[in-house]
Amino acid sequence: MKSTTFLSTTSLASFMAAGLIAGSANVALAKDPVVADPDAKVEYSGTLSILTKFGLQQLSPFFVDAAKEYEKLHPGVKVELIQESDDSVKGKTKALVASNSLPDIYFSWTGSWGENFVRGNRAVDLSKVIGPDTAWGKQLAGAAVSAFQYNGKLYGIPLYLDAKFMGYSKPLFEKAGVSEPKTFDELLTACAALRKSGVTPISFGNKEGWPAVHYAGQLLSYNVPQATLEKDFTPATADYSDPGYVLSLTQFKQLIDECSDGSGTNGSSYASALQQFSNAKSAMYYQEIIEFDQSTADGALKRDDFGYFKLPAPKDAKGDVKSIEGAPEGYMINAASKNIPLAIDFMKFVTSADNGKVLSAPPYGQPSATVGGYSADTMNPAVVGGLKVIADSSYLMPWLDTANPPRVAAAWLSGLQALIGGSQTPEQVMEQVKKAAASSK
Amino acid sequence: MTVVKHDYKGEAAAIGFTLQRKAGNDQTSPLSGLLSFRWVLVAFVLILWFVYYPIIDNFIVSTKNQDIFTGETAFVGLDNYRRLQSDPIVWTAILNNTLYAVISIVFQVFGAFVLAALIEGLDNERWRRFWRAVYFIPSAISITVTGLLFYFIYQPDIGLLDSFLTQIGLGNWSRAWLGEEHTAIYAIIAMSQWQGFGYSTLLFGIAIQKIPRELYDAAIMDGAGTWRRLWNITMPLTREMTGLMVIVTITGAFQVFNEVMVMTAGGPNNSSQVLGTWLYQQGFIENDFGYGAAVATVIFVITLLTGFAQLWYTRKRRVHL
Numbered sequence: 001m002k003s004t005t006f007l008s009t010t011s012l013a014s015f016m017a018a019g020l021i022a023g024s025a026n027v028a029l030a031k032d033p034v035v036a037d038p039d040a041k042v043e044y045s046g047t048l049s050i051l052t053k054f055g056l057q058q059l060s061p062f063f064v065d066a067a068k069e070y071e072k073l074h075p076g077v078k079v080e081l082i083q084e085s086d087d088s089v090k091g092k093t094k095a096l097v098a099s100n101s102l103p104d105i106y107f108s109w110t111g112s113w114g115e116n117f118v119r120g121n122r123a124v125d126l127s128k129v130i131g132p133d134t135a136w137g138k139q140l141a142g143a144a145v146s147a148f149q150y151n152g153k154l155y156g157i158p159l160y161l162d163a164k165f166m167g168y169s170k171p172l173f174e175k176a177g178v179s180e181p182k183t184f185d186e187l188l189t190a191c192a193a194l195r196k197s198g199v200t201p202i203s204f205g206n207k208e209g210w211p212a213v214h215y216a217g218q219l220l221s222y223n224v225p226q227a228t229l230e231k232d233f234t235p236a237t238a239d240y241s242d243p244g245y246v247l248s249l250t251q252f253k254q255l256i257d258e259c260s261d262g263s264g265t266n267g268s269s270y271a272s273a274l275q276q277f278s279n280a281k282s283a284m285y286y287q288e289i290i291e292f293d294q295s296t297a298d299g300a301l302k303r304d305d306f307g308y309f310k311l312p313a314p315k316d317a318k319g320d321v322k323s324i325e326g327a328p329e330g331y332m333i334n335a336a337s338k339n340i341p342l343a344i345d346f347m348k349f350v351t352s353a354d355n356g357k358v359l360s361a362p363p364y365g366q367p368s369a370t371v372g373g374y375s376a377d378t379m380n381p382a383v384v385g386g387l388k389v390i391a392d393s394s395y396l397m398p399w400l401d402t403a404n405p406p407r408v409a410a411a412w413l414s415g416l417q418a419l420i421g422g423s424q425t426p427e428q429v430m431e432q433v434k435k436a437a438a439s440s441k
Numbered sequence: 442m443t444v445v446k447h448d449y450k451g452e453a454a455a456i457g458f459t460l461q462r463k464a465g466n467d468q469t470s471p472l473s474g475l476l477s478f479r480w481v482l483v484a485f486v487l488i489l490w491f492v493y494y495p496i497i498d499n500f501i502v503s504t505k506n507q508d509i510f511t512g513e514t515a516f517v518g519l520d521n522y523r524r525l526q527s528d529p530i531v532w533t534a535i536l537n538n539t540l541y542a543v544i545s546i547v548f549q550v551f552g553a554f555v556l557a558a559l560i561e562g563l564d565n566e567r568w569r570r571f572w573r574a575v576y577f578i579p580s581a582i583s584i585t586v587t588g589l590l591f592y593f594i595y596q597p598d599i600g601l602l603d604s605f606l607t608q609i610g611l612g613n614w615s616r617a618w619l620g621e622e623h624t625a626i627y628a629i630i631a632m633s634q635w636q637g638f639g640y641s642t643l644l645f646g647i648a649i650q651k652i653p654r655e656l657y658d659a660a661i662m663d664g665a666g667t668w669r670r671l672w673n674i675t676m677p678l679t680r681e682m683t684g685l686m687v688i689v690t691i692t693g694a695f696q697v698f699n700e701v702m703v704m705t706a707g708g709p710n711n712s713s714q715v716l717g718t719w720l721y722q723q724g725f726i727e728n729d730f731g732y733g734a735a736v737a738t739v740i741f742v743i744t745l746l747t748g749f750a751q752l753w754y755t756r757k758r759r760v761h762l
Binding site: 090091094095097098116117119120121122206207208209261263264265266267268269272406407410413414415417418420421423424 | 508509510511512592595596597598616617618619620621622625705706708709710711721722724725726727728729730
């Protein structure tokens with residue numbers, strides 16, 4: 001190989017990729033807000049593109065089947081799916097935003113994640129078609145629709161409800177002689193008994209960083225007053241000085257050390273931990289309600305042996321002990337879409353009661369946000385029970401990593417890994433978060 | 442054997458790329474030069490568009506703060522470069538990239554050279570082929586697949602490595618290799634050596650095969666032993682390949698991305714971040730494309746300097762028989 005050729009092919013071309021990535025961020029300025037017109041005529045022709053978060057093998061058929069059904073009903077329409085996983089959808093979405101290539105319909109979390117699209121006028125204002133007084137709005141759970149409310153307007157179409165629960169194996173609890181813990185201290189006592197019986201009390205994998213954020217989020221909602229949390233989620237007013245933060249992290253560290261594999265958990269993935277629980281190698285696994293069916297899908301843990309409870313609150317907690325961490329997840333319509341009425345029509349179809357029942361039942365197990373979109377007869381009883389707990393909760397604590405600005409979220413993610421690994425104290429983690437919050441103002 | 446200055450004109454003529462010249466005139470006419478240029482025009486335009494334009498554009502992006510959602514941009518000059526200096530993760534990343542380069546040079550250059558010499562020194566061709574294949578197979582596996590494979594090998598307690606250590610009575614050495622801040626990057630680098638070692642060995646093997654056997658026969662007749670032959674014949678005559686491998690290894694070490702992303706995503710607590718993953722984190726996680734572009738510029742400067750070093754080295758030390 002000639003040396004000159006080498007120079008041009010490695011030094012320059014190798015950097016090309018990085019240049020293209022950064023170079024692609026030359027985005028156009030956002031245009032005026034786009035408002036959905038309830039009287040717009042739907043043209044059943046053309047292609048509709050959708051970015052979903054159902055890339056996992058067991059979830060992907062839902063949108064594939066819905067698209068096929070819709071195409072059958074409207075032969076002039078072709079639906080193109082881009083299906084990503086929970087982790088990959090974050091990077092994919094930003095790459096599509098940066099290159100102005102967002103599809104007609106795209107997945108969104110609530111909180112600051114969804115707010116980004118609204119701020120950039122990239123989401124259609126759906127208030128006139130999904131508001132509480134509209135036919136579509138009446139079909140959907142009001143609280144789920146309003147979770148996508150920004151500046152008094154509605155931008156999201158909730159597809160399913162989600163919240164975090166501690167799933168447990170009834171036989172392993174029985175073997176260790178423990179019952180469902182009602183307080184945080186009882187949970188720690190149960191862990192000791194379970195460990196004595198020869199199982200890992202809680203399987204926990206934190207390679208991704210966000211699993212720790214979920215524990216911390218629930219503990220924060222118990223220890224920090226709701227008003228303070230919401231003030232701190234807003235960049236302009238955030239100061240993260242409430243003592244409940246350090247207390248929550250101290251409790252979290254204690255829980256990880258006493259109930260899981262401690263610092264080693266940073267080297268395991270969330271999915272590996274789920275597998276460990278499914279295979280009855282651990283007694284508990286902190287999981288989302290949308291994962292209940294996966295826990296008992298094909299492992300040693302059977303559906304009847306699966307139990308669940310809300311992470312118990314510590315005694316004398318200063319926050320809201322009736323709160324639960326979770327949020328609906330849904331979709332937004334691209335403001336730059338050439339076929340907004342068709343996109344809305346497709347989502348009305350996806351959120352119909354019939355499709356809701358399919359989504360809520362195994363193998364998907366995603367509790368539909370559609371009123372009447374689930375039937376207890378076809379659903380996992382644990383999912384039905386979990387939905388009741390969500391309905392009875394006083395406050396839905398948003399996921400910390402989507403409620404906060406990206407820099408603050410990154411500080412939480414790396415800080416909690418450091419806390420688990422023992423390289424930082426709770427106070428040091430909070431200093432890191434405060435610093436990130438200050439630089440995000 | 443002599444060390445000579447390289448004759449590019451002679452080499453170009455040998456492969457038939459000299460310009461047409463008028464009879465009796467050593468000067469190239471402007472017209473023929475222009476006609477020759479048309480052959481490279483398409484490639485030139487493509488390189489301008491896909492290589493040089495992104496490089497320039499990347500630098501422009503690095504002088505701005507952009508909100509990808511609103512499209513708003515603010516010119517910040519060299520602020521993102523000043524921020525680089527005080528960003529402790531950038532220094533962690535540079536250190537990790539440097540570690541990657543140093544360890545890779547030890548294993549994938551010097552280790553691979555010794556192994557190639559041993560394999561090529563075998564008398565039996567069948568055995569030579571066998572060992573070449575054995576060491577090359579890991580290189581044929583995708584780096585992402587290898588990353589996932591080693592993720593399972595490094596799994597705390599249930600992974601192959603920890604199980605093996607327990608089996609041989611070294612259970613107290615077992616740990617969460619990817620989950621501890623002081624071991625994560627070394628675990629990734631070790632995987633990378635396993636993957637890349639065979640490829641380097643193969644390249645050194647080819648370089649060694651090109652050395653005329655007569656030189657070794659003459660050395661044997663002069664009474665030179667194995668180490669003498671390795672030191673006085675094999676090493677000087679594979680110097681060009683060694684130089685190339687060092688540069689390729691350093692450049693590759695500063696562009697590493699996939700294996701880190703798959704195995705740790707830069708964690709825990711950013712301890713295994715490399716420049717490539719930090720660039721990704723800034724751009725695609727923290728929405729800070731301007732700062733991400735500044736990190737990209739650092740990668741560019743390092744790989745460019747390495748490329749120049751390679752140019753200088755190979756021109757200076759090329760050996761001809």
